[in-house]
Amino acid sequence: MKLQGQVAIITGGAKGIGMEIAKAFAQEGAKVIAADMGEMTYECENVFYKKLNVTDSQGCKVFFDEVLAEFGHVDILVNNAGITKDAMTRKMTDEQWDAVINVNLKGVFNLTRHVGPQMENQGKGSIINISSVVGVFGNIGQANYAATKAGVLGLTMTWAKEFARKGANVRVNAIAPGYVMTDILKTVPQELLDGFAKLTMLGRLGQPEEIAKVALFLASDDSSYITGQTINVNGGMRL
Numbered sequence: 001m002k003l004q005g006q007v008a009i010i011t012g013g014a015k016g017i018g019m020e021i022a023k024a025f026a027q028e029g030a031k032v033i034a035a036d037m038g039e040m041t042y043e044c045e046n047v048f049y050k051k052l053n054v055t056d057s058q059g060c061k062v063f064f065d066e067v068l069a070e071f072g073h074v075d076i077l078v079n080n081a082g083i084t085k086d087a088m089t090r091k092m093t094d095e096q097w098d099a100v101i102n103v104n105l106k107g108v109f110n111l112t113r114h115v116g117p118q119m120e121n122q123g124k125g126s127i128i129n130i131s132s133v134v135g136v137f138g139n140i141g142q143a144n145y146a147a148t149k150a151g152v153l154g155l156t157m158t159w160a161k162e163f164a165r166k167g168a169n170v171r172v173n174a175i176a177p178g179y180v181m182t183d184i185l186k187t188v189p190q191e192l193l194d195g196f197a198k199l200t201m202l203g204r205l206g207q208p209e210e211i212a213k214v215a216l217f218l219a220s221d222d223s224s225y226i227t228g229q230t231i232n233v234n235g236g237m238r239l
Contacts, residue, residue, distance in 0.1 A: 001028055005029065007030065007067070007073055007074050008025050008031070008074075009032075009033045009067065009078070010033070011079055011111065012035075012081035015041040018078070019034070022034050024212040026047050031046050032044075036081070050063060073118070074125070075119070076125065076127075076128070079112065079128070086142050097143075104152070105147075116159055116162070120166065125169075127163075127172040127173075129153075130175055131174045135150040135152060174231070175218070177234065179200075179234075180206040180208055202236055205235070210233060
C-alpha cells in the first residue's frame with residue numbers, strides 16, 4: 001500500500017490513461033478524485049468523480065477548495081487532461097489552436113497554481129505532468145499539441161524548482177508517453193497502428209496500464225530522489 005492515507009487528484013481521470021492511473025493509485029491505498037468533463041466510464045473503490053473544466057480558472061479554484069474541505073489535503077496531482085485538434089499549420093484555425101492551448105497548457109497551470117503552494121505549505125507532495133513523445137520530437141500536423149506538450153516540460157522543470165525552493169519535499173516530474181492504445185487509437189486503421197509500432201524499438205504500441213505503473217512510481221516514495229525529470233515511456237520510439 002504505497003499510497004496509504006494519501007489524496008490524489010487526476011485530471012482526465014474518467015477514462016483512458018487517467019482511469020488506469022486512478023485505479024493503480026486506489027489499489028495502493030490512495031483516495032483518488034477523478035476530475036473530468038466527461039462522465040466516469042468505470043467504478044472503483046476509493047475513486048471519486050468530480051466534474052471539472054480545467055480551462056475554467058475560477059472553477060479550478062472552487063474545485064480545489066471543495067477537495068480540501070472534503071479530504072483535508074492533496075498529496076498527489078496528475079495533470080493528465082488533454083485534447084487534440086490536428087491540422088497542418090497552414091490550415092490550422094484559431095479555434096483549433098486556442099482550444100488545445102487552453103486545455104493542455106493553461107489547464108495544467110490552472111490547477112497546479114493552487115495545488116503546488118498547498119503542497120509546499122504542508123511540506124511534501126508529488127506532481128506528475130503527462131506530456132507526450134510529440135512534445136519531445138514534434139509531429140507533422142500537431143503544431144498546437146506539440147507546443148502544449150513541450151510547454152508542459154518547461155512547467156515541470158520550473159515547478160520542481162519553485163515548490164522546493166524553501167525546503168519542501170515537493171517533487172515535480174513528467175511522463176512523455178508514446179503511442180498508447182487508448183480509445184482514440186482504437187479508431188485508427190490497423191495499417192497505421194502497425195506503422196506506429198514499427199517506429200519503436202520494442203515493435204509494439206503501449207498500454208495505458210504501462211503509463212499508470214510509471215505514474216505510481218513517481219507518486220510513491222520509490223522515486224523519493226527524482227524531481228524535475230521527464231520519463232519517456234515510448235518503447236524506444238524513433239520519430
